[in-house]
Amino acid sequence: MLSLRELQRAVRIIQPKILSARLRRIVQPDALKLVLTFEIHADKWHLLLAANPDTARIGLVDRPEAAALQSSFHEYLCAHAVGSVLEAAECSMNNRQVRLRLISQSGAHDLIFSILGARSNIYLLDDGGRLVHSMRPLNETRNELKIGDSWTDPRGTAPSGGMDRWEEFTDEQFLGAMDGTYHLLKLRSKAEQQARRLQQALKKEKTFLDRKLTNLQEDLGEAKQAEEYRRKGELLKNALHTIRPGDDKVLVTDYQTGEAIEVPLDPKIAPVANLEAYFARYQKQSRGAIWIRQQLEDLGTARTELDVIGRRLENALRGEEPDMETLEEIRTLPVVRRLLHRYFPDRKPASGPTRAASKKEVPARLLPKRYRTQDGLEIWVGRNDEGNDYLTTRLARGNDLFFHLDGYPGSHVVLRTQGCVDPPPQSLLDACELAVHYSKLKNADRADVHVAPVKNVKKPKGAKPGLVYVRSGKTIRLKRDPKRLQSILASRLD
Numbered sequence: 001m002l003s004l005r006e007l008q009r010a011v012r013i014i015q016p017k018i019l020s021a022r023l024r025r026i027v028q029p030d031a032l033k034l035v036l037t038f039e040i041h042a043d044k045w046h047l048l049l050a051a052n053p054d055t056a057r058i059g060l061v062d063r064p065e066a067a068a069l070q071s072s073f074h075e076y077l078c079a080h081a082v083g084s085v086l087e088a089a090e091c092s093m094n095n096r097q098v099r100l101r102l103i104s105q106s107g108a109h110d111l112i113f114s115i116l117g118a119r120s121n122i123y124l125l126d127d128g129g130r131l132v133h134s135m136r137p138l139n140e141t142r143n144e145l146k147i148g149d150s151w152t153d154p155r156g157t158a159p160s161g162g163m164d165r166w167e168e169f170t171d172e173q174f175l176g177a178m179d180g181t182y183h184l185l186k187l188r189s190k191a192e193q194q195a196r197r198l199q200q201a202l203k204k205e206k207t208f209l210d211r212k213l214t215n216l217q218e219d220l221g222e223a224k225q226a227e228e229y230r231r232k233g234e235l236l237k238n239a240l241h242t243i244r245p246g247d248d249k250v251l252v253t254d255y256q257t258g259e260a261i262e263v264p265l266d267p268k269i270a271p272v273a274n275l276e277a278y279f280a281r282y283q284k285q286s287r288g289a290i291w292i293r294q295q296l297e298d299l300g301t302a303r304t305e306l307d308v309i310g311r312r313l314e315n316a317l318r319g320e321e322p323d324m325e326t327l328e329e330i331r332t333l334p335v336v337r338r339l340l341h342r343y344f345p346d347r348k349p350a351s352g353p354t355r356a357a358s359k360k361e362v363p364a365r366l367l368p369k370r371y372r373t374q375d376g377l378e379i380w381v382g383r384n385d386e387g388n389d390y391l392t393t394r395l396a397r398g399n400d401l402f403f404h405l406d407g408y409p410g411s412h413v414v415l416r417t418q419g420c421v422d423p424p425p426q427s428l429l430d431a432c433e434l435a436v437h438y439s440k441l442k443n444a445d446r447a448d449v450h451v452a453p454v455k456n457v458k459k460p461k462g463a464k465p466g467l468v469y470v471r472s473g474k475t476i477r478l479k480r481d482p483k484r485l486q487s488i489l490a491s492r493l494d
Helices: 004-018 072-081 171-223 226-237 271-318 324-331 334-343 354-361 385-395 425-437 482-489
Strands: 022-027 033-040 043-050 057-061 085-091 097-104 107-114 121-125 131-134 249-254 259-264 369-372 378-381 401-404 413-416 446-453 474-479
Touching (some): 004 057, 004 085, 072 121, 072 131, 171 271, 171 334, 226 249, 226 259, 226 271, 271 324, 271 334, 378 425, 385 413, 413 425, 425 474, 425 482
Antiparallel strands (some): 022 033, 033 043, 043 057, 097 107, 121 131, 249 259, 401 413, 401 446, 446 474
């Protein structure tokens, strides 16, 4: 991540380029990055705010990455900040924190970019200096902050300005040099991650081959007894006439050595059958020894191949810039693909209840938005008329609570009660706030919200999408609370 000295220099270089520029677009490539596109005098500047623990930084990029995430923070920021003009961009003198002042006709907001290592985050403040949203959950970065409370700077200060790793570069070269360094770090991290998986697969296979080698060597030792079976068979052939039925051994003389040898017999079978058994064992063990020697040869070839691949991996990571092309070639080798499939198979999601499985198979537009109350309950909100039907008639349980405004179209809102007969009052008020917010009455100061168990909500046959009939229930007279609304909106889970 950037030191305080580097952060201050980066802001000093970036500020004149984007000051008084209009914010045209916001992209969130992943959970820890934002790219803000500013436009001024037909020039466009793409400002990167990266809150990654190890590579937290601010900079300018040639073009924003493809949007890969639609978080509640991104949606909220787009709704309130796009179109704003950047009035100021300031870096703190005491800690690694940048404040972007955004002004629009509807009001002002401050975007706070805080570099605190693993607790780096991006925060949004309203015109009164109150925290309204954050990119990462507050309990992961600064749990002393609360949505709706006044902003406070992090406790303590940076121990020192730190070093400037790009001190030898001019200001014109600084951002490019910094971007090059972090691009290389990202590339190396990606390469090491890929190589680590490949190395683990190679290590597991080598361990398997070592065990197989030990077993084959033991089997080969047993197979070498084949010659002893042939020898005893030949000796037994010359002594068949001396064997009586029921004998369990016979003493024969090896005429080559003059040694007396005792040959074990099976007393249950005839002498000729014993002779045939010895030669049969000889043939079997001989074939086994040939097969085992071939296996040992194949094993040695496989082990050599793994060693060659291992050396290629090491060489691909050895240079200042990892050789991604070689890594990709290694990954696509048939032997490597086989090992990855064996030791790191693609895991299929565990099959759950039929209800949960069907939820995964439906289009995303039918799945509800999900929020979590401070009491730990979830509130689901339909995205459209078809999504309303799917939420209320397919996903919701009978004892969940349905919220709507009589006479005013809006999204279906369901509080998942988890079987609780008497849900916490704050969760009920949160659901009411969402029901009003996602209705035609969203700007009202007060509203009457009707609440009923889902089991009392029926869809008439042939009714148009989103239309339901509600039986019984009760009415909650809601006095709108902007702070409560901001808090529940900030708790969105998807």
